[in-house]
Amino acid sequence: xxxxxxxxxxxxxxxxxxxxSCQKDQTPDQAISADDxxxxxxxxxxxxxxxxxxxxxxxxxGIEMRNEGISAxxxxxxxxxxxxxxxxxxxxxxxxxxxxxxxxxxLRGLSxxxxxxxxxxxxxxTFQSCKSDAIQRARAIYRELRAEYHHKFQRLVNAYxxxxxxxxxxxxxVHELRIDFRHELQRLHLHERLDQALKQCLHTFMRELHGVxxxxxxxxxxxxxxx
Numbered sequence: 001x002x003x004x005x006x007x008x009x010x011x012x013x014x015x016x017x018x019x020x021s022c023q024k025d026q027t028p029d030q031a032i033s034a035d036d037x038x039x040x041x042x043x044x045x046x047x048x049x050x051x052x053x054x055x056x057x058x059x060x061x062g063i064e065m066r067n068e069g070i071s072a073x074x075x076x077x078x079x080x081x082x083x084x085x086x087x088x089x090x091x092x093x094x095x096x097x098x099x100x101x102x103x104x105x106x107l108r109g110l111s112x113x114x115x116x117x118x119x120x121x122x123x124x125x126t127f128q129s130c131k132s133d134a135i136q137r138a139r140a141i142y143r144e145l146r147a148e149y150h151h152k153f154q155r156l157v158n159a160y161x162x163x164x165x166x167x168x169x170x171x172x173x174v175h176e177l178r179i180d181f182r183h184e185l186q187r188l189h190l191h192e193r194l195d196q197a198l199k200q201c202l203h204t205f206m207r208e209l210h211g212v213x214x215x216x217x218x219x220x221x222x223x224x225x226x227x
Contacts, residue, residue, distance in 0.1 A: 038206040038207060041225055042202050044226065048072070050182050054067065059171045069138070069185055072101040072102035074138075076103070078125050079095075081120060106225050116213070120209065123212070130200075135198075138189065149180075
C-alpha cells in the first residue's frame with residue numbers, strides 16, 4: 001500500500017498549503033481538503049488490487065496471488081483492530097499478514113482511546129457489511145480465472161520437465177503469464193464495477209474514521225499510510 005506517486009501528491013499539496021497559508025487573502029478551499037486526502041488514499045488501496053506484489057517470488061508456485069488478488073484494506077473487519085485473531089480464525093498466519101499489510105498497521109501506531117477504538121470497530125463492521133457482496137464477486141472472479149490460467153501454467157511446467165524450456169525460459173514464460181493474468185483480472189474487476197463498489201465503501205469508512213480521529217492523529221495516519 002505504499003505508493004510514491006500518492007505520497008508526492010500529498011507532499012506537494014502540503015507545501016502548497018504552507019505557502020498559501022502565509023497569504024492574507026487565502027480562502028479555506030485553497031488547502032487540500034480531507035475529502036481530497038481520502039480520495040488519494042482510497043485510490044491507493046484500489047491500485048493494490050491484483051498487484052504484482054501479491055504474487056510469491058517463487059515462480060514455481062505459478063498463478064497464485066495472496067488474498068486472491070484482493071488488497072488487504074478491502075478485507076478488513078472489526079477483528080483486525082485487536083492484538084490477535086479471533087478464536088474461530090481458520091488461518092491465523094493469513095490474519096496477521098492481512099492486518100500488517102493494511103491500513104490497520106497505521107492505526108495501531110496511534111494512541112487511540114477506548115472510545116475511539118470502539119467507534120472504529122463499529123465503522124469497520126459497517127464497512128464489512130458494505131463490501132461483502134463485492135468481495136464475494138472478486139473471489140469468484142479470481143477462482144474462475146485462476147483455474148483457466150492454471151492449465152496454461154501446467155503446460156509450461158510440462159515443457160520445462162521434458163526439456164523444451166530451459167529454467168530461464170520457464171521463469172520468463174511464467175512471468176509473462178502472470179502479467180497476462182493480472183491484466184485480465186483487473187479488466188474483469190472493472191467490468192464488474194468492483195472499483196466503484198469497493199472504493200465507495202472504503203471512502204465512507206475513511207470519512208467516518210476522519211471524524212473519530214483528532215487532527216494530529218489523522219495527519220499521522222495519512223503520513224504513515226502513504227510512506
